[in-house]
Amino acid sequence: MTTFDDRERAFETKFARDEEMAFRVTARRNRLLGQWAAAKMNLTPEETDAYAKAVVQADFEESGDEDVIRKLFGDLTAAGVEIDDAAVRKAVEDMTVEARRQLIEAQ
Structure with missing residues (x-):
């Protein structure tokens, strides 16, 4: 039975890691989107940082990307x-691709 238990633990670990x-990709993506939108709105660096955080927070309103969009x-x-x-x-x-790239490079 230990072989099955080991496999089960391995699958659970992989699922948790994935x-x-x-979650990290989505959070990074939302921050990048906030910075992108702030640049289009000509915000100051301080306003850009605050706006990027607001975009990250907006993602918690509902599941999916529609709240951020x-x-x-x-x-x-x-x-x-x-x-x-x-x-x-678009x-x-x-930004999803860029966020994933940044996180992979950081590992």
């Missing part, structure tokens, strides 16, 4: 930035 990595799109249009929903979604995809 979930942690997914809504926040980014709403804030960008309110600031007078000409952007459409597709451009925001930025989400691009």
